[in-house]
Amino acid sequence: MKRALRMVVLLMLLGVLVTPGPAPANAAGKTTWTSVVAYFNPNPEPDPLPPDYTEPVLNVLFLQQGSTSRRELLNDIEIKPYQSGTLLVGNVLRDPNFTGGAVISATVPVLAVYKQVSTETKEPYSPILYTSFALSDAGLGTFYLPNVQANQAYDTRIGVQNVESLQIEVVLRFYSEEQGEFVTARKPLYNQRTLVINASDALKEAYNGAMQQPSLPFRGSLVVQAFRAGNDDPARLVVVAQEIQGGGRRAYAFEGVNGGDSWLFMPNAMCEMGDNKMSAEMMVQNVGAGDATVWVEYYSAAGDLVATSPTAVITPGYNHRFDACDEAVYAQTRGQGLSAVIHSDGEPIAALGKVRSDDGLMTAYTGLRMPGAALPGQPYRTVLPYVEWSPKSTGLRTYLTIMNVSNQPATDVRVLYYGSGGVLESSHWVARSDAQPGPLAPYARRTSNPGAARALNPDTNHFAGAVIVESDQPVVVVARVQRTVGTGSYSTLGDEYNGIPYAEILEY
Template sequence: MKRWLTLVLSVSLLAVSGGLADVSAQVDSGPTWGGRIAYFNTTAEDAPLNVVYYDADGNPYAQDGDSLPLVPPYGSGTFLVNSTLPESGGAAVLEAPSGVLAVYEQVATGDDVKYGQPLYSGMEAQEAGGLLFVPYFVYQYSELYYKTPITLSATLGVQNVTDAPVDVRVLENGVELAAATIPPQSSRHFDGEDLGLAAGTRTALVVEGPDSSILGAVVVEQESDGRRAFAYEAQGPARASQSLTMSRLTCSTLTRRLRSRYYVQASEDTTVDVLFYTNGGAKINPSKPLNFTGLAVSAGQSLEIDPCLDSRLVGKTGSVVVTSSGAALTGVGMVRDRYGVGTTFAAQVTPAPAPSYRYALPYVVWGKTSTLPRTYISMLNLGNAKANIEVRYYRADGSLGNKKNPTLRYKGVPLHAVRNTTPYSAYVLRSGAFAGAVEVISDQPLLVTARVQRAVTKVPGTTRVAEDYDAFYLP
């Protein structure tokens, strides 16, 4: 059975390039950007791959099937996307059998590799809907971060996954900001200027289109000479829930000053309560609980949650649970530090009860040195009982990363507790490096998140860049 993973590859980074998917574009002093797809065959059968590229008018004009390998069972790898993707629109569809997963990474190449590299998960065409929620969107938005001002701008990419043109509208607080007709299988980008937003805006958006027609992704980038760049998937009703869990709670007081914020968006007027837990699973009681209880969220708008403003959360790490009194929520979390880190990740919905839960991470690497990408994986227990977790690392050829100890076991993980793993701690390195994928199986639902980061040298004010992405759940 074939499956179609859709990737909005042509979302543009405003300050540094005329188009994300133009691997040869170099504008002013910004980096040269290329697109890379990382894939993982989670099945026991060989899997063929093909990528079909569509131009801004929805016409297929290229495909990569002849040049892509037959992926062995549990095999993985990466490839650069077609170099002729147009700046103004277009999209790509990865065709593969069911069980093949992919993430898209926007990569800065050559001398510009010291920029952050946005990551987001490929979305199945079957996930398309008629609504997209965008909890965090900014345009020339400045904030002071530990006495250092940064300015952020975002671009929204909306992709039509159908074989007919679709009309879409972008709304803020129920007011139409922009409308467009998107050709079949193509995409359209919207930045703050397209939407008529004033400089300094931080807002939430809703995208409307016909049923089962659209998917989307958001890229945010630090303007001017900034190094932060990060992305997340726009979320449809299928990813909305009355209760959302987000990991990466970080209110560090150490030198790096890692700090997390969360944004939740409501489909209708509602109120929300926010709970905090340590990585060990213990509840954290804020010093001012009323600041996190009965918070109003209007339909289509988003609420900023800044846990690090509370004195009892300072210095803590863990997770956040946001519960609505009625309407469904979508959300996004992000982590910053004072030396260049900027990551973004979508909130996750707890899966329906099942005998077991299986997750997959298609892109897991460990460079020989810290200036090369390295992956750090966290696993958070979302269930109602202690979790027993198994982790398997697979090399690119599908072989087990550690044949002597192929399965890492984490037994009796408390509710809300986090366990971590890396290729280094799993003893799967060869010549100091690893490239492959990871499978996680548990008897309780989990939130599995991967952070890909690397050190940066000889860049004033920046020592590290990073990005997060969430694991795929395989029902």
């Protein structure tokens, strides 16, 4: 049975490390990193099996930054229904200096996450994670990053991938409330290749209308434009960013977006929650054509509206920072694990959420839009291609936050934990109408993890696999992957990535 190939795109912004053996230190953060592609087949086996049925397979094409060479994993990787796996990039490429992108193609839709873990054992960095892009996620002519910075602590590393089959040219437009707008000249980019550049370097090539350059430190937002080479026709692209702390151990990544909406959802919007005082901030970018009036509503675990931020007027391209511990809402939000809805008066907006704690945690995730409609007769599905639970807290552990984004209570929400071999290890109810824990109120959140869901291997206390969240109402999901460390003032390091809405029934 032959099927059309489905494709997803990943960017790889740091060098990879072959295991075992040393690799040169990477300039970003002065360390080396193992780079892993985690993939998942969220599709069931057809019933009945067609006579010409063959097991699904995937291939990975690696594309060096700025190069015309192609590095392909030639052997088909079998990926059975609900099976997940990991691909250690260094063992495929055997090139510790590789920077570029990857295109995953498969005979069924697959979803993927890119994970990087520092090789330091005594003083590790935070893990870095971000999700794959489907070709439908590409922006036609524009892509947005709600936050970029260049200072002593962080220098945003920007990755732009051309997803066209022809050469394009890209322009970087930086916006700062303090300094204004600065634009680079057009940069050529080969077909399906990547541009990887630090914000500080790009800003050296950027000018405003008076031919003045920005000064450092810089903090603002970014719009990346793409054109077909030689003309002004828009071209397709995707953009991601990484930030690695200089002089510290925090690191995180986040995806850009191809547009926005007038409502965005933030499952983690806490203020000084818990002993480590986890708190959140949101950078909101106007991706529309006119001024946007924006405000944030904070909701409790019971679904009660506990606070509303003051409004902010944001000019197109620019951003504004909202803090869950801002003095205007602090009395209502302090000590609570909240979710948030970001509103605009009509202009589309994009957002980046960051969660920080007193014990070292700093994560980032992209603000979530309303998922598309579920298929007729089917639940809403959200997929997390990589979920892990180490038996030791010094290993990686995954915590899920599920937010109901409907204006109706969710009465049937299950978190399905699939082991790497495709076996359903646990079905964890986080909302149900006829038993505990009860319905999930509109805009409220609940949590799950492999330990609480009893998905661990009883012999090893370990879980490695993927998750599908099924729900009767639309939900959004964020996964936080963290570990315990003993490095100076840091005892917890981690990052977050977004669950991927998935609604497709394969026809065989």
